[in-house]
Amino acid sequence: MTIRYPVSQPWLEGRELDYVTQTVRDGWLSSQGPFVGRFEQAFADYNGIAHGVACSSGTTALTLALRALGIGPGDEVIVPEFTMIASAWAVTYTGATPVFVDCGDDLNIDASLIEEKITPRTKAIMPVHVYGRRCDMDAVLNLAYEYNLRVVEDSAEAHGVRPIGDIACFSLFGNKIITSGEGGICLTGDARLAAQLKHLRGMAFDPGHTFLHKKVGYNFRMTSMQAAVALAQTERLDEILARRRDIEKRYDDGLAGISGITLMPARDVLWMYDLRAERRDELRAFLAEAGIETRLFFKPMSRQPGYLDAGWPSLKASVFSEDGLYLPTYTGLAEADQIFIAGKVREFYAAA
Structure with a gap:
């Protein structure tokens, strides 16, 4: 069947083509091109953070952040049950x-459950702002201070949520609020951490000799072409967030009062419009027939094959995983399209 309304698609209405054309014309295709630095500075400035370090994905951003903080074998990191698996990986x-650690009603990590999971091996907490909802960072930071832990914010889905941890990591994948196709960026206010992030990102070359490597590094660099797109997106981030707030409000209005649907708490920024649905799989099939793509909620980490021995599956994350989905959510989604999508959801439950 034909997908008329995909879950996500990029909104490229700024200077993306101009900037990519410029980097191609000037021959700066690699990570050495000037657009990488321009994007890093622009995104850091937007968030009021001193340093930005661009990289190849949100996953590599998280990996760099942990490595820069000295986390390695024998250490433990607190991670939400309800997240995309890249956080755990x-x-x-x-x-x-x-x-x-299990989630609360907003799908974010339940900060009241973190302390019981802290051991002498715990070195960091990784809160995730799920679907654009800011988690309880005050509680997380208080615990980090009390137990001398570092905080790595997984902000992959939360461009526009101001970071306050040691390092915040954003994804620029094609379905994110802003995108470079593939890509990521770390933000930190610590100049030493920023230098370490850059060192590890670029193969850990020794400054005294180009081909001397005193530690294991990575080729996690962002290309100038990706950075050109990311810069153009950053320039219009306020407009993008405003458009998405309108989308959230229209879905809230269009889906209100439907028996069988549970609307989720408001989001600080809208990444995906998530909800809980009775007879979810039947609803998805019905929407697919109308060309409307949907996605399931994340599956809990302790239900993943690689982490089955991590403990009993959590209660809330497991329940949410069984009946949650999200609807098409992208910056260019038209009001008429949202009316149609919400109408189809209403039609399904009315027929039932």
């Missing part, structure tokens, strides 16, 4: 162990 990539 980044911990595993360093040789450390992710320790999972």
Whole structure:
């Protein structure tokens, strides 16, 4: 069947083509091109943070952040049960162990459950702003201060949520609020951490000799072409966020009062419009027949094959995973299209 309304698609209405054309014309295709630095500075300035370090994906951003903080084998990192698996994988990539904590009603990590999971091996907490909802960072930071832990914010889905941890990591994948197709960026106010992030990102070349490497680094660099797109997107981030607030409001209005649908708490920024649905899989099939694509909620980390021995599956994350989905959510989604989508949801439950 034909997809008329995809879950996501990029909104490229700024200077993306101009900037990419410029970087191609000037021959600056690699990470050495000037657009990388321009994007890093623009995104850092937008967030009021001193340093930005662009990289190849949100996952590599998280991996760099953990490595820059010295996290490795034998260490533990607190990670939400309800998140995309990249959060846990980044911990595993360093040789450390992710320790999972269940979610609250807003799908974010339940900060009241974190302390019981802290051990002498715990070195960091990785809160995730799920679907654009800012998690309880005050509680997270208080625990980090009390137990001398570092905080790595997984902000992959939360461009526009101001970061306050040691390092915040954003994804620029094609379905994110702003995109470069593939890509990511770390933000930090610590100049030493920023220098370490850049060092690890670029193969950990020794400054005294180009081909001397005193530690294991990565080729996690962003190309100038990707940065050109990311810069153009950053220039219009306020407009993008405003358009998405309108989309959230229209869905709220269009889906209100439908028996069988549970609307979720408001989002600080809209990444995806998520909801809970009775007879979810039947609803998805019905919407697909109308050309409307949907996506399931994340599956809890302790239900993932690689982490089945991490503990019993959590209650709330498991329940949400069984009946949650999100609807098409992208900056260019027209009001008429939203009316149609919401109308189809209403039609399904009216027929029932």
